[in-house]
Amino acid sequence: MAGRRRACGCRGTGLWRLLVAPVLLLLLLVGCGGRATTDGARAEVQRLLDRRAAAVLAHDEAGYAATGDRAGYTRLRAVPLAAWSYRVTALHRSGDTATADAELSYRIEGYDRAPVTTARTVRLTRDPDGRWSVASERPGEKTGEQAWDQGAVTAVRGAHSLVLGVGQTDARLRDFADLADRAVPAVSRAWGTDWAGRVVLLVPQSLDGMAALLGSPASSYRGIAAVTTGETGGAARTPADRIIVNPDAYGLLGPLGQQVVLTHETTHVATRAHTNAATPLWLSEGYADWVGYRGTGRTARQAAPELGNALARGQAPQALPTDDDFGFSGDATRLARAYEGGWLACRMIAERWGEERLEAFYRAVGEHGERDGAVEGAMGSVLGTTPADFTAEWRRYLRDQLG
Structure with a gap:
């Protein structure tokens, strides 16, 4: 039986070669x-x-x-x-x-x-x-969509800005350009001039249009007046930033609120090259709010009502806001307190250590490149303090300003 299998095997192998080889060649050719x-x-x-x-x-x-x-x-x-x-x-x-x-x-x-x-x-x-x-x-x-995916784009140029709108009047886009043209020099006065000194605004027709540009659900941005896109880091080749406006929420703001929002978002454009994984959101968002409110005369009680209410209820925060506190899709009150807490932390640095130290602190945190040790190191080298002492000082500052 073994011999016969071997014999059949030899004959079968030869026949297989004769029959299958042309098929393989055909398959290879095809x-x-x-x-x-x-x-x-x-x-x-x-x-x-x-x-x-x-x-x-x-x-x-x-x-x-x-x-x-x-x-x-x-x-x-x-x-x-x-x-x-x-x-x-x-x-x-x-x-x-x-x-x-x-x-x-x-x-x-x-x-x-x-x-x-x-x-x-x-x-x-x-x-x-x-x-x-x-x-x-x-x-x-x-x-996400590009602006022209949503319709014909209208372009309005300002001295320091380009506004691209869909479904908006020229007059309204000009208003945005004027706001941006005031924001750019305000940011440069606070941060310095080592950035492009110009911004691009995208103004879609509605909240849904804003969400489509960002590739996210509209529910994530309801009540958010504007956001800034762009990757963080990379001073040599800072990516293209876009300030994307939510016209529904933006239209509910008064003139001061509109200017603060545009200045806040422009600050993100200016600081992008020095913002990375090392930068906590309380610092990046707090600094942008500090620049936005700078020179407006707004008091802590006026600009931080949710934190003021929390203190009045005996619910003073025990720690600086975490990144999770800044989630757009979460509790709106928690989000407001996070922004207010970050702003007051930066405001405290500017008042007690000086505006130049605030800027230096921000840059020093970003230079670290990764989160672990970044804030601690910058607090020690720039502010001469520790995170624990800084937090305790910040909590006292909240009580002084909001109590």
Whole structure:
């Protein structure tokens, strides 16, 4: 039996080679051809998007339309662009239709030191002559929208600002530019001039538009007047920041409140290169509020009502606010107390150690690069105190100012 199996095995192996080898060769040829076809289509799509990008930068509406869907050009043509390019990262093809995953990189002229890079999904069709064209373009999966995804963008320039709005009047966008133009010099007076000295504001039509720009649920930002986007750290190549306004909440503020908010957010833009994982939110948000309120004459009782109420109920905080206290989706009262507590901590430093020491403290914390030991080290080297003593001093300060 063993011998017969070996014999059959030899004959079977030879037959297998005769029958299967051509099939393998065919599969290999088909596989190579399929891969080559896919690679060829991807290269064609890349060239198509290169032409589309060149048309955007050249303000060539006809050239843009020749690449497919032309709606995007109309929506973004008011945006002053210094760079615009696509990089196809994957192509999913089915016959004469395809979906391309792509990275869009762009820079706003005069404002962005580094490009904004965002994922895009591009749907394509192929005509009978084999030419690809763009059917639509939208944000990639789990990626926030760009302003022009929401409609035609209107651009208003200020002395230190660029305001890009959708569904807003020119007059209202001019109001935002005026607020930003006052905020920029105010921030420079407090922080210094080692930053760009200009800001970009995005003003969507509604809270839902704001949330879509941020790629988050609207419920996360209800009641929040504005936020600043941008990665932290990297002094040499500070990423492009955007101040995104919630027009619903912003419109409920008075003139002083609107100015404080814009100055606060502009402070985040200025301090971005010195803000990183080492920086606790009580310091970054507290400092931004300190700059925002600086020179307004607002008293502690006026600007920190929730902490004042807590003290009146005998519920004085035992420690500085934690990062978790600043969550947008949590308790609004807890969030307000966190901002007020951070502001009063920075205000105390400015009053008792001086404004220059406050700035130096902020920078020293960021220089540490990681959270462990950053605040402790900066308190020792810049303020000559310890976290325990600082917290005790802060609690006394709250009672003095709010009691």
